[in-house]
Amino acid sequence: MIDLKGKVAVVFGLANKRSIAWAIAQKLSEAGASLAICYQSERLQRDAEELAADLPDAKTFRCDVTLDTDIDTVFEQLKTTYGKLDILVHSIGFAPNIKNTVLQTAREDFRIAHDISAYSLIALARAAEPLMPEGGSILTLTYYGAEKVFPNYNIMGVAKAALEATVRYLAADLGTKKIRVNAISAGPIKTLAARGIGDFTKILNAVEERAPLHRNVDALxxxxxxxFLTSDLASGITGEITFVDCGYNTTGL
Incomplete structure (x- = not known):
């Protein structure tokens, strides 16, 4: 059993009980980590507080990752509250007008998608680094649409490709500080964010048909x-994209 007692983990992007971030927060908490849950805005505050109430020793903090002032403020709060960080989970992604094809993507929509989905990892990692003097683990969430074209994923796929490259470069930048940076490429899951992808059910059906396990992955x-990836058992793993998709990415026809 993995023991995270004495570890402090901060999770960005927890929106509701269907989100992957919530499944991750549950598992980290079960292993004994102290949890800091960051929500984007006052609109999401109640949901975050209700979820945090279900986890022992969990606290909530507000942070809009598009604002450097918010990032500075929340990491000062984390420093005051915990004194250190061991784990940072980045479960953030957004693309406006995702129904537009890549060809039709407006310049501003491209900027926003990359700012929120990819640059935010850089900004959070930079702020977390001083609170990880003895090393730590940074983890983000990506999707196979970064490597292959999926119908209706559009500019989000381009942004996720940027995110995956960011993981590798941050791993190189932070390796000498004993901070590992990895990503999980999760299979399709019925989250609130997934509702914005057209014909999402077709993707779920395709995975169930073609994946070696012939089912879709569960958030837990x-x-x-x-x-595993944020624990010491993965101490030699960094800069990696780990698929958790029932093997779908390994198949051809």
């Missing part, structure tokens, strides 16, 4: 992988 399975 992603949580289990996150627990």
């Amino acid at each position: 399975e992603v949580g289990n992988a996150a627990l």
Whole structure:
């Protein structure tokens, strides 16, 4: 059993009980970590507080990752509250007008998608680094649409490709500080964010048909992988994209 007692984990992007971030938070908490849950705005505050109430020793903090002032403020709060960080989970992604094809993507929509989905990892990692003097683990969430074209994923796929490259470069930048940076490429899961992808059910059906396990992945399975990757058992793993998709990415026809 993985033991995270004495570890402090901060999770960004927890929106509701269907989110992958919630599954990860549950698994980290079960392993004994102290949890800091960051929500984007006052609109999401109640949901975050209700979820945090279900986890022992969990606290909530507000942070809009598009604002450097918010990032500075929340990491000062984390420093005051915990004194250190051991784990950072980045479960954030957004693309405006995702129904537009890549060809039709407006310049501003491209900027927003990359700012929120990819640059935010850089900004959070930079702020977390001083609170990880003895090393730590940073984990983000991506999707196979970064490597292959999926119908209706559009500019989000381009942004996720940028995120995956960011993981590798941050791993190189932070390796000498004993901070590992990895990503999980989760299979499709019925989250609130997934509702914005057209014909999402077709993707679920395709995975069930073609994946070696002939089913879709459960969010808690992603949580289990996150627990491993953020623990000392994965001390030699960094800069990697780990698939948790029932093997779908390994198939051809």
